[in-house]
Amino acid sequence: MKSTVIANKDFTISKIDGRVYGAFLEHLGRAIYEGIYEPDHPTADENGMRGDVVDLVKKLNVPVVRYPGGNFVSAYNWEDGVGPREQRPVRLDLAWHTSESNAVGIHEFADWCATVGTEMMLAVNLGSRGVDEARNFLEYVNHPGGSYWSDLRIKNGRKEPFNVKLWCLGNEMDGPWQVGQKDATEYGKLAANTARAMRMFDKSLELIVCGSSNPDMASYPDWERIVLEHTYDEVNYISLHMYFANRDDNTPNFLGLAEKLDTYIETVASTIKQVKAKRKSKRDVYICFDEWNVWYHSNKKDREILEGNSGWPHAPGLLEDIYNFEDVLMVGLILNTFIRRSDVVKIACIAQLVNVIAPIMTEKGGPAWAQTIYYPYYFASVFGRGTALQLQVNSPAYATTHAAETPFVDVAGVQADDGTLTFFLVNRHTSESIETEVDLQGFTGGVVIDQQVMTNPDLKAVNTANEQDKVAPRKGDDAKIVGSKLSVNLPPYSYQMVRVRVS
Known part of the structure; x- marks a missing residue:
């Protein structure tokens, strides 16, 4: 079986916004406590942050991290997380039926972000709260001094403002599971008023x-249309969320969910254009895909806590999906879709970063390790920066419930600022290798400088604390360039990254 790809140097999609490789941390389960923060851990720094987790996050080169929620933010009082730790209140978190100590708040999170080299993306509570709390939070975080809230920040130990530019106006306000759920009109008006108030403080947000x-x-998609009709001239992005599950153990159909994702993006992009035209606007609004990941492995295990049968535990294990090799392929497909949609998807956040549906897992007092999905995320984040190429892919296809024609070979291509080409390739075929030829039109002097391959005979293989490298990339050696043609063999159910230096 064969497939062909044309990569022409004159045909590109868009400059990729590096923030498409962002992440998310919510006060949920062990994401914060025992995830990034464990003061008694052997690797903990002076702020109580786990050094082994810091090292794994740094390797990912995460550009931005969304915080503090998620569902958690819709009943969160940000003031609870500032000031002396011993004076902070313990609150009941209705979203996840747990208790929140508030030992970590905006100051601690900001220090952690500085340590790992990422920017903050903060969410305001538009569920149980509104405009006033949002503007106060903004003043606390970003004003230099000389006002009530900024002076309180200084009193709490931070003289310089945090200067956060990215702000989420609530979270999943269409969901009946959300504290303070609203219909599209109600939320659209509140979000517009909040945005206007925040812009009165700083127009560059x-x-x-x-x-x-x-x-x-x-x-x-009526929600998007109605909300944007209220907010279009006040906002920069509209958020989308999607999680991916293989509940019926049908791998071909599971991997076909990438086609549903692409349609989702296309539909919302078209809705944005419709509202722009209706409003006769010259502004552009883009997509922020600020929650995405595989999520289904832990659902049954979580039920007792989420239904309230365990009382109000603090930082219990929740949403701790143990990812397998099959999930590597799905995450690779998602990231390829974001690269190909880089003209409209400018920011994205894998949900989440540590322990909770995450590429990184920890044991209390013990090791931290990379889950299987860490690797496609790592390769895309580190090597997927630059300009997305408009590839022409000709691949055999199969039918799923998501698309009549789902190509076996999925490819995204990026040209870095130094000219290097990087191709991310997934073979969705269950049993056949596919010889793939990439015609490098207009590129000269091509030399393969790296090939990383991920395969495994067991789709359900996982990494654990004791077997941390059971699913890991290996160096490939069969990618060749002859003339202007790059050839690479894609084993069944495989993920690859191939990098090519060109003149």
Whole structure:
């Protein structure tokens, strides 16, 4: 079986915004406590942050991290997380039926972000709260001094403002599971008023309005249209969320979900254009895909806590999906889709970063390690920066419930600023290798400088604390360039990254 790809140097999609490789940390389960923060851990720094987790995050080169939620933010009082730790209140978190110590708040999170080299993307509570709390939070975080809230920040130990530019206007406000759920009109008006108030403080802020929680919501895509009709001139992005599950153990159909993702993006991009035309606007609004990942492995295990049968535990294990090799392929497909849609998807956040549906896992007092999905995320984040190439792919296809024609070979291509080409390739075929030829039109002097291959005979193979490298990339050696043609063999159910230096 064969496939062909044309990569012409004159045909590109868009400059990729590096923030498309962002991440997310919510006060949920062990994401914060025992995830990034464990003061008694042998590797903990003076702020109580785990050094082994810091090292794994640094390797990912994460550009931005969304915080503090997620569902958690819709009943969160940001003031609870500032000031002397011993004076902070313990609160009940309705979203995840747990208790919140508030030992970590904006100051601690900001220090951690500085340590790992990432920027903050903060969410304001538009569920149980509104405009006033949002503007106060903004003043606390970004004003230099001489006002009530900024002076309180200084009193709490931070003289210089945090200067956060990215702000989410609530979270999943269309969802009945959300504290303070609203219909599209109600939320659109509140988000517009909040955005206007925040822009009165700083016109250069980048604001993100809530889109649909997933493409199966009854209100989708009318939600996007109505919300944008209220907010279009006040915001920069509309958020989308989508999680991917293989509940019926049908791998071909599971991997076909990438086609549903692409349709979701296309539909919302078209809705943005419709509202822009209706409003006769010259502004552009883009997509912030600020929650995405595989999520289904832990659902049954989580039920007792989420239904309230365990009381109100602090930082219990929740949403701790143990990812397998099959999930490597799905995450690779998602990231390829974002690269190909880089003209409209400018920011994205894998949900989440540590322990909670995450590429990094920890044991309390013990090791931290990379889950299987760490690797495609790592390769895309580190080597997927630059300009997305407009590839012409000719691949055999198969039918799924998501698309009649789902290509076996999925490819995204990027040209870095130094000219290097990087191709990310997934073979969705269950049993056949596919010889793939990439015609490098207009590129000269091509030399393969790296090939990383991920395969495994067991789709359900996982990494654990004791077997941390059971699923890991290996160096490939069969990618060749003859003339202007790059040839690479894609084993069945495989993920690869191939990098090519050109003149």
